[in-house]
Amino acid sequence: MKRTAFFISDGTGITAEALGNSLLAQFADIVFERITLPYIDSIEKAHEVVTAVREAHIKDGTKPILIDTIVDENIRQLISQSEAIKIDIFSTFIKPLESELGIKSRYSVGQSHGIVESQRYKNRIESVNFALDNDDGMRTRHYDEADIILVGVSRCGKTPTCLYMALQFGVRAANYPLTEDDLESNGLPSCLKPYQNKLYGLTIDPFQLAAIRHERRANSRYASLTQCETEVVFGEQLFKSLKIPFINTTTFSIEEISTRIMADRGLKRRIN
């Protein structure tokens, strides 16, 4: 059983995708082909959507699902003429919100770039720069400014997690790799000692770690299972002995790792 799901927006389409994907995840037995159509901001483009929906209907032999966050009423109405299972986010929620709040919505597309917005934007860019500048223990002198410092062995997911926290939440995240030197000295690296309340450990299943490392440096000592096991065990012992909270990244998505760390450490989104 196959079905096409359209995520349609007059903006980026990211909200429609996020909501759409989380709804579709509830129907695991169906194979969905997902098509995102962003920037549908004219009657002409709306007509193209209607055509695409009709073609998918004919091709699949099943009614497509249409999840849209279109704000403009004319465009929305045109699209809603499609024969489809429709999830119309704005008409569902904006009207009740308007009557509850007692004011009209602006019915405008996307985000404005007022002063608040540009502050948020700047903050995210600065957070990305912070993550890049303070990646992989390259620099340790800016840890005063960090919101969080991730610690873990090479290739356990530190960098993507830091970058995600920066881009999505404007959080200043640094990361420091636990290396063989730390393993031999058998304690917390001295540059981390003043920041123990900002540390968060990442660990990973040694088999998965070995597989990841093999892709970078095939058949190296670095990628061997023995080496991976030794490092992972050392890391976890360090976290436990110093009561550093940690998370096993093996079965979590980057979103989950990031939001769990933030919840655990009480970190606030800086972009709201």
Place this chain on the structure above:
Amino acid sequence: MKRTAFFISDGTGITAEALGNSLLAQFADIVFERITLPYIDSIEKAHEVVTAVREAHIKDGTKPILIDTIVDENIRQLISQSEAIKIDIFSTFIKPLESELGIKSRYSVGQSHGIVESQRYKNRIESVNFALDNDDGMRTRHYDEADIILVGVSRCGKTPTCLYMALQFGVRAANYPLTEDDLESNGLPSCLKPYQNKLYGLTIDPFQLAAIRHERRANSRYASLTQCETEVVFGEQLFKSLKIPFINTTTFSIEEISTRIMADRGLKRRIN
């Protein structure tokens, strides 16, 4: 007029935030305090939410808004007893979807980490590594594997855009900085010539560029308005003369820049 908006989820909270923020953006006159409460996955935590909502109600003197993506029915019902303006995404959309699709949803929390999911995850991580390895023209020998190569002057937004495309969409994005050398040779750098159909230009308002560069290197020639203007004009002329599509990043968010580039170049999400 102030009001608290709660984004509540038994998972990461990212969907509730995305939808919530896009709905609240329609009511620009109201100052919202936004509070995300992720991983509300027990009755105990649900009770804490009810308490937090009640306290916000008393403090603000206005009914809070409660936007939730809770899947579990017991937890959702408990939370829905709060006195609040409620936007309950699952009960609104899942039931109609079930009856239209003719099957029951799994009513499970978050994403599964089956084989498909772990493929997506791996792809995103590899895309992040690709963006980092091919950032800022550091390496040019992997451009064959790139989905897109962003070109533009230093600090116009190339790196955050590449990282966002990698994390959000699993797209392989490289970037190459236009420097003074390119300006003098007055043409496309030779390493880019074979990849003209993958190029996408970024440009920016020279005043904003100067401001951004000043924060990095205050009062340098690099940050001077004259220098910024010269580089920006050169870049835009290059894009126009070679018919390289380009976008002015000055007033766009990273999401907008990324999704517009992808729409323009017909790039598909690799994580759906």
